[in-house]
Amino acid sequence: MADRFAKPLQEPLFQRMVIVGVGLIGSSLLRAARQRNLVKTLVAADLSESVCTRVREIGIADEVFQDAKAAVVGADLVILCTPVGCIGAVAADIAPHLAAGAILSDVGSVKASVVTAVQPHLSDKIHFIPAHPVAGTEYSGPDAGFSTLFVDRWCILTPPEGADTEATQKLEQFWSEVGSNVEVMTPAHHDLVLAITSHVPHLIAYNIVGTAADLEEVTQSEVIKFSAGGFRDFTRIASSDPTMWRDIFLNNKDAVLEMLGRFNEDLAALQRMIRWGDGQGLFDLFTRTRAIRRSIVAQGQDAAAADFGRRPTPDSKPQ
Amino acid sequence: MADRFAKPLQEPLFQRMVIVGVGLIGSSLLRAARQRNLVKTLVAADLSESVCTRVREIGIADEVFQDAKAAVVGADLVILCTPVGCIGAVAADIAPHLAAGAILSDVGSVKASVVTAVQPHLSDKIHFIPAHPVAGTEYSGPDAGFSTLFVDRWCILTPPEGADTEATQKLEQFWSEVGSNVEVMTPAHHDLVLAITSHVPHLIAYNIVGTAADLEEVTQSEVIKFSAGGFRDFTRIASSDPTMWRDIFLNNKDAVLEMLGRFNEDLAALQRMIRWGDGQGLFDLFTRTRAIRRSIVAQGQDAAAADFGRRPTPDSKPQ
Numbered sequence: 001m002a003d004r005f006a007k008p009l010q011e012p013l014f015q016r017m018v019i020v021g022v023g024l025i026g027s028s029l030l031r032a033a034r035q036r037n038l039v040k041t042l043v044a045a046d047l048s049e050s051v052c053t054r055v056r057e058i059g060i061a062d063e064v065f066q067d068a069k070a071a072v073v074g075a076d077l078v079i080l081c082t083p084v085g086c087i088g089a090v091a092a093d094i095a096p097h098l099a100a101g102a103i104l105s106d107v108g109s110v111k112a113s114v115v116t117a118v119q120p121h122l123s124d125k126i127h128f129i130p131a132h133p134v135a136g137t138e139y140s141g142p143d144a145g146f147s148t149l150f151v152d153r154w155c156i157l158t159p160p161e162g163a164d165t166e167a168t169q170k171l172e173q174f175w176s177e178v179g180s181n182v183e184v185m186t187p188a189h190h191d192l193v194l195a196i197t198s199h200v201p202h203l204i205a206y207n208i209v210g211t212a213a214d215l216e217e218v219t220q221s222e223v224i225k226f227s228a229g230g231f232r233d234f235t236r237i238a239s240s241d242p243t244m245w246r247d248i249f250l251n252n253k254d255a256v257l258e259m260l261g262r263f264n265e266d267l268a269a270l271q272r273m274i275r276w277g278d279g280q281g282l283f284d285l286f287t288r289t290r291a292i293r294r295s296i297v298a299q300g301q302d303a304a305a306a307d308f309g310r311r312p313t314p315d316s317k318p319q
Numbered sequence: 320m321a322d323r324f325a326k327p328l329q330e331p332l333f334q335r336m337v338i339v340g341v342g343l344i345g346s347s348l349l350r351a352a353r354q355r356n357l358v359k360t361l362v363a364a365d366l367s368e369s370v371c372t373r374v375r376e377i378g379i380a381d382e383v384f385q386d387a388k389a390a391v392v393g394a395d396l397v398i399l400c401t402p403v404g405c406i407g408a409v410a411a412d413i414a415p416h417l418a419a420g421a422i423l424s425d426v427g428s429v430k431a432s433v434v435t436a437v438q439p440h441l442s443d444k445i446h447f448i449p450a451h452p453v454a455g456t457e458y459s460g461p462d463a464g465f466s467t468l469f470v471d472r473w474c475i476l477t478p479p480e481g482a483d484t485e486a487t488q489k490l491e492q493f494w495s496e497v498g499s500n501v502e503v504m505t506p507a508h509h510d511l512v513l514a515i516t517s518h519v520p521h522l523i524a525y526n527i528v529g530t531a532a533d534l535e536e537v538t539q540s541e542v543i544k545f546s547a548g549g550f551r552d553f554t555r556i557a558s559s560d561p562t563m564w565r566d567i568f569l570n571n572k573d574a575v576l577e578m579l580g581r582f583n584e585d586l587a588a589l590q591r592m593i594r595w596g597d598g599q600g601l602f603d604l605f606t607r608t609r610a611i612r613r614s615i616v617a618q619g620q621d622a623a624a625a626d627f628g629r630r631p632t633p634d635s636k637p638q
Contacts, residue, residue: 085598109548134545138612154544183544193537196530198548203589204523205549209608211515211578211585218512224614225473225502226453229428229517230524232621233552239612242605249593249601259530260590264583266530270522271579274568279404282568286561289528293457293558295543302551 008037013174017077018043020068020090022055023241024136025107026081027145030060032178035147045071054142069097077174079131080106080118085247088117100125103167107133109194109244111158111187113251119160127167132156132190133180134198140241151179152300158187195255199248200263203256205237206245327356332493336396337362339387339409341374342560343455344426345400346464349379351497354466364390373461388416396493398450399425399437404566407436419444422486426452428513428563430477430506432570438479446486451475451509452499453517459560470498471619477506514574518567519582522575524556525564 017039019026026044033039044061045068046052052064065071072078072094080087087106098104104126108114111130122128135153137144155175159168172182185193212223212231223231249256273281297304336358338345345363352358363380364387365371371383384390391397391413399406406425417423423445427433430449441447454472456463474494478487491501504512531542531550542550568575592600616623 134548136548153547156545189536193541193545194548196527196534196537197542197545197550201527201549201553203593204527204586206605206608207586207589208515208520208523208582209611210589210604211582213607213611214585215515215581217508218515220611220614222512223516224611224618224620226475226512226516227615227620228472229453229455229513230520230556231516232615233556234520235608235612235615236621237549237552238605238608240605242602242609245605246598246601250596250598253593253596256593257590260586260593262534263527263530264586266533267523267526267579267583270526270529271576274522274572274575274579277569277572279565279569282565283561285529286525286557286559286564288532289525289554289557290561292528292532292539292543293554295539296546296551296554299543301543301546302555 008035009177010037012037012040013170013177014039014077016041016043016075017079018045018068018071018075019061020045020071020078020080020094021082022046022051022061022142023081023140024144025133025149026079027055027060027142028147028149029079029081029107029145029178031145031147032150034060036177038174038177039077043071043075051142058142060142060145068094072097072099072102074099075102077103077171078105080104080108083241083244083247084108084110084114084251085243087114088121091118092121095121095123095126098122098126101127103127103129103171105129105131105171107131109198109248110252111156111190115158115160115187127164128160129163129168129171130158130187131171131175132158132194133175134194135180136240138236138239140244148179150175153180155180155182156190156193157182157184158190159184191252191255192258195252195259199252199256200259202237202240202245203249203260204263205234208234209238327354328496329356331356331359332489332496333358333396335360335362335394336398337364337387337390337394338380339364339390339397339399339413340401341365341370341380341461342400342459343463344452344468345398346374346379346461347466347468348398348400348426348464348497350464350466351469353379355496357493357496358396362390362394370461377461379461379464387413391416391418391421393418394421396422396490397424399423399427402560402563402566403427403429403433403570404562406433407440410437411440414440414442414445417441417445420446422446422448422490424448424450424490426450428517428567429571430475430509434477434479434506446483447479448482448487448490449477449506450490450494451477451513452494453513454499455559457555457558459563467498469494472499474499474501475509475512476501476503477509478503510571510574511577514571514578518571518575519578521556521559521564522568522579523582524553527553528557 022044042061043063044055045065133155175182341363361380362382363374364384452474
C-alpha cells in the first residue's frame, strides 16, 4: 500500500487548487496534494482569521486567504470543505469569480441538498462534480489533518446527469492519487447509504451519551469510570464536530428519518425478546452480526487488533 | 503505571486458585496471576475438551481439568468465569467439594441474578464475594487473554451483607494486584450502572448492525465499503461473544428495559428535532456530549489518539 503512494507525480494534475474551509478534511487534502505533487499552487481559504493564521504557521498551503472570492480567481480546482449548511452561501459568493472550465467540488457528507444549494449559482462553464470522501476521525481543525487520511478509503462522486466526462475523470484521478477508491452513484442513493452507515450511527451515539448524562440514579462519575464496558466507544463518535453534524441531520432529513424508523422497529423487536426471555432470538441476531464485522476487517475498513481503550503495547497482545 | 506491576509478589496471596471457564477473562486472570506471582498453584477448569487441550498447549495453568468438581478440591480461591447463564448450575455442581473457608467469586457482567443463582447452593463456610471486572475486548477464548487486560480498569465487588471482611479485603487485594481499581456497591446498583454503560450500548450496536444487514435499497456490500463513516465502530462491539451477551440480557432484564426506555424517549425527542429542523437543539446536545468524552480520556478509560480504523503509523498522526 505504502509503495503505491511513495512517489510524487512528475507533473501536477492541477495548476491551482483552492480548499475553502480548512478543517480535518481540507487540511488533509492540502497535505496529501503536496506530498504527492498533485497541484502546483496550493491555496487555502477560511473565514476564520485564527484558522488562517494557523494554516500559515504550519505551512500547509502556498497562499492563504480569508476571502474565498479572491482565492478562487484563476483556480482550475476548487473544493468546498465547509460544513454542509453553508455550502450554498459560499457557492453563491465565489461563483462569479470562478474561471471558465474550472472544476468545483465539495466533500460534504450529504449530497442531494448540496446539489440543490450549489447548482443554481453556477454558469454552465463550471464543472460541478460533488464528492464525499468517507474518511475521518473524531477531531476537527487544521491541526487534525494528515496526509494518509484517504488511503484505502472510499470516495463517492455524484456527478449530475450530463456532467463533463473529462472533468469527472480528472477528479476521479485526483481522489485516486490521494489513495482513495472511487465510486460513482446518484446523490439520492448516496444519502440513503450514508444515512445507515454514518448518520444514524452518529445519532444513536450522541443519543446514548445524552441519556447517560441525564440519569439520576447513576452518577456521571460512575458512567465515566465504568465506560470501558462499551459506552466509551460511543463517546468517541459523539465527540465529533457539533456544527458539521447538526448540518448533516438538517440536510439529510428524509433518509435519516427513514433509516431511524427501521432502526426503531428492529429495536422494539429486540426489546420484546428481552422482555419475554427469547434467548434463541437474541443469540441468532448476535451471531449474524459477527459475520458483517468479519467482512469489514477483511476489506481493510477496520483493524482486527483488539480494542480495549489503549494503544497496543507488546504486552497487550494475546500471548 | 508499568512500574507498579513490574515486580512479582514475594509470597503468593493464594495457594490454589481455580478458574472455571477459560475464556478472555479467565485466561487473562491466569496470565496476570502467574506474572505477578499471586497464586502458588494455578488451576484451569473448562467443560470443553478443546479448550482444555489449548490451555495445556499454551501452558497458562499448572493443572487443567474438564471436571470442575475435581479441580476445586483444596482451593482457597475459585473464580467462576463462565457465561452468566450457567453460573448457578456450576455453583451447584462444585459447592459440595469446596473447602471450608474458600473464597468463591465470579466475573459475571450482571450481579443480582448471579447472587440469586449461586447463594442457595453454598454452606456458610464458603465466602461468596461476587465481582465484575469492567474490562474486555471483542475477542473470546483462551488465546484472546493477556496479562494487562485489567490494568487501570475498574473491578466492582458486590459482597453480600455480613460478608467476611477479611475475605472481601483479600479479594480486593487480588484485583488490585492485577492492576484494577476496586469499587464496592450493591448488586442492584451494579446492574443499573452496567445497563447504561455496557448492556444498552451493546444492544443498540447489535441492533443497528442487524438493521443495516436487512436493507433492500442499500446492499450489504455498500454497507461494508462505506463503514468508515461510523458504522464500523458498532460492528466491533457487535462481534462480541453471542452466548455471553444473550445471558446478560436475559439476566439483567429489568435494568436493561428501564435504561432502554429512557434511551427510546430521548431518541424520539431527537427524531422530532430532525423532523422539525431544530438545529439549535441538535447543536446543544452534540456539544454537551463532547464534555463526557473529555472526562473519559482524562481518566484514562480510553486513548485520545484519533481512531480512523487503522493502527497509528508515524505518518497517520497530525503533522
